[in-house]
Amino acid sequence: MTEKETILTAEGLKKLEVRLEELRSVKRLEVAERIKQAISYGDISENSEYEDAKNEQAFVEGEIISLEKMIRTAKVIDDSNIDTEVVNFGSTVEIYDEEFAEVLTYTLVGSAEADPVKNKISNESPVGAAIVGKRVGDIVEVHVPAGILKYKILTIRR
Numbered sequence: 001m002t003e004k005e006t007i008l009t010a011e012g013l014k015k016l017e018v019r020l021e022e023l024r025s026v027k028r029l030e031v032a033e034r035i036k037q038a039i040s041y042g043d044i045s046e047n048s049e050y051e052d053a054k055n056e057q058a059f060v061e062g063e064i065i066s067l068e069k070m071i072r073t074a075k076v077i078d079d080s081n082i083d084t085e086v087v088n089f090g091s092t093v094e095i096y097d098e099e100f101a102e103v104l105t106y107t108l109v110g111s112a113e114a115d116p117v118k119n120k121i122s123n124e125s126p127v128g129a130a131i132v133g134k135r136v137g138d139i140v141e142v143h144v145p146a147g148i149l150k151y152k153i154l155t156i157r158r
Contacts, residue, residue, distance in 0.1 A: 006070040007089055007110030007123075013074050016112070020067040023060055031057045070112050082158045087131045089123060090158065095131065095140075095151040103154065108132070127151070 008016070031053060038050035077090040087093050092107045106121045108131070114122035121128045127149075130140040134153050142149040 003069065003073045005075040006073045006112050008070075008074050008076055008113055009079070009090060009109060010076055012109065012113035013071070013076055016067055016071055016074075020064065020071065023064050023067070027060050028064075031060055079158055084156050084158060085135060087134050087153065087156055092157050093131060094154040095127075096154055098150040098152065104151075106131075 034053035035050065035057065038044070038047055038053050041047055041049065044050045079090055082088065082090045084091070087108060089108055089110065092105065094103055094105050096103055104119075106119050106127065108123055108128055109120045111122040111124050114120055114125065123129060123132055126142045126144055130142045131151070131153065134140055136153050136156055138153045140151050140153070142151065
């Protein structure tokens, strides 16, 4: 079975690599020290510090495995190859929200990099999926639980 590609920008890949290194070199050691300290308290069968540390260890190891997979399956989008005629991964798009009469700017990224606070939306999000493949001047309809939102593509850039 082939693994699903993780689509990333070069910046996104670097962030994942930095986070992975931090988990491997710092967080693992911190958790191991917490476990060692909790064991020193004696009976681990009713030791909440030990249980907490073991749970954190499991979480850290799970995150390491997840990051390793994302990095292994990464497909890095080359900014210089981004087509400014059609919305695609890496495109920064200005859209006009017809309901609220405002201009919104989004950068389309893979789900691993999505960060709505920084206006980075996934191609799998409702808005992202609706604008992929569209051109300047196109009007898209986004179906959301509250109804249908309409956006007009104003600009596409790298």
